[in-house]
Amino acid sequence: MSNNSLSDSNLAQFSSRRRFPRVEVNRPVTAILYWESSPTVLIPGRCHSLSESGLGATMSQQLRVGEVVNLEVAHGVRVYAEVRNLSGFAHGFEFVLVRENQRAALRRLCQPRFS
Numbered sequence: 001m002s003n004n005s006l007s008d009s010n011l012a013q014f015s016s017r018r019r020f021p022r023v024e025v026n027r028p029v030t031a032i033l034y035w036e037s038s039p040t041v042l043i044p045g046r047c048h049s050l051s052e053s054g055l056g057a058t059m060s061q062q063l064r065v066g067e068v069v070n071l072e073v074a075h076g077v078r079v080y081a082e083v084r085n086l087s088g089f090a091h092g093f094e095f096v097l098v099r100e101n102q103r104a105a106l107r108r109l110c111q112p113r114f115s
Contacts, residue, residue, distance in 0.1 A: 020052040023110050029057050032070040032078070045091070047073065052106045054081065054094040062089060068096065077105045 031043040045059035081093035
């Protein structure tokens, strides 16, 4: 086990502090970046964990910690998210400015049949 890995007990303790439980998934995700006077940039990735408050994904390009992007987590389900942590191409995103209809869609995606 590497020095960067959390032990099972530490991970369980950390997970118990989360507002919403995480579920393991294997689904595509796309980060959509908008810049003034520039074309829209699409960065594909693969989501490996999902909750109502954020997700973990491996992206094809590195984003910056603190950067806010629009994530398409499923067809027609987009939500703004801030990059909270980064390790190589593995990104941790926290959803921001989530509307109730988006939260309901995320809740549905966290159900086992949609994962």
